[in-house]
Amino acid sequence: MMMDICVSKERRAFMWTENVEQTEKAGQKLAEWLVKRGTFPAFVVLDGDLGTGKTVFARGMVRAIAPRSRVHSPTFTLVNEYRTGTLPVFHFDLYRIEEEEDLYAIGFDDYARQKALLILEWGSRAPGVIPPDAITVRIEKDPDRPDRRRITILQGGKPLHVDFGS
Ligand code: ADP
Ligand code: MG
Numbered sequence: 001m002m003m004d005i006c007v008s009k010e011r012r013a014f015m016w017t018e019n020v021e022q023t024e025k026a027g028q029k030l031a032e033w034l035v036k037r038g039t040f041p042a043f044v045v046l047d048g049d050l051g052t053g054k055t056v057f058a059r060g061m062v063r064a065i066a067p068r069s070r071v072h073s074p075t076f077t078l079v080n081e082y083r084t085g086t087l088p089v090f091h092f093d094l095y096r097i098e099e100e101e102d103l104y105a106i107g108f109d110d111y112a113r114q115k116a117l118l119i120l121e122w123g124s125r126a127p128g129v130i131p132p133d134a135i136t137v138r139i140e141k142d143p144d145r146p147d148r149r150r151i152t153i154l155q156g157g158k159p160l161h162v163d164f165g166s
Contacts, residue, residue, distance in 0.1 A: 031065055043112075093122060
């Protein structure tokens with residue numbers, strides 16, 4: 001496949017995707033890399049405006065661990081749980097939270113203690129619950145090309161060089 005980063009063996013901190021499938025694939029690759037790394041809980045914050053592809057990226061991550069899951073933004077429930085894989089995946093969408101308290105009301109502490117993958121759309125809305133070693137995936141639209149996205153992966157504010165293999 002000609003997905004810039006996801007196929008190259010180079011260690012790249014950002015990538016371009018041209019369609020939904022490539023963004024989903026990028027999410028899958030990041031989750032596979034995290035599983036290989038084996039440090040859990042792992043927190044992945046998805047940053048980007050509405051409609052950039054955060055849920056698409058999350059779907060790829062979820063399916064890497066719990067294949068064939070149906071994945072949609074947990075906009076109203078705050079969290080969806082996927083438990084059919086080798087470890088639980090908790091997918092949050094904090095778009096609608098008003099204060100961090102709301103998260104503790106749904107038992108965030110318990111989620112955050114498990115050997116699990118935690119994906120947080122709009123995680124920057126609750127900075128107090130995000131550990132300093134969280135990974136941030138920033139997704140941006142290309143103003144000139146409607147289906148193009150630039151995806152940057154950071155840890156502690158620095159580019160994270162994920163080896164996406166081939
Ligand atoms: P968010 O969760 O950031 O609000 P979604 O993942 O729900 O966004 O939606 C992304 C939208 O952008 C979808 O309608 C999808 O079809 C469209 N899209 C177009 N190009 C891409 C791309 N390269 N990657 C991801 N989504 C894309
Ligand atoms: Mg979403």
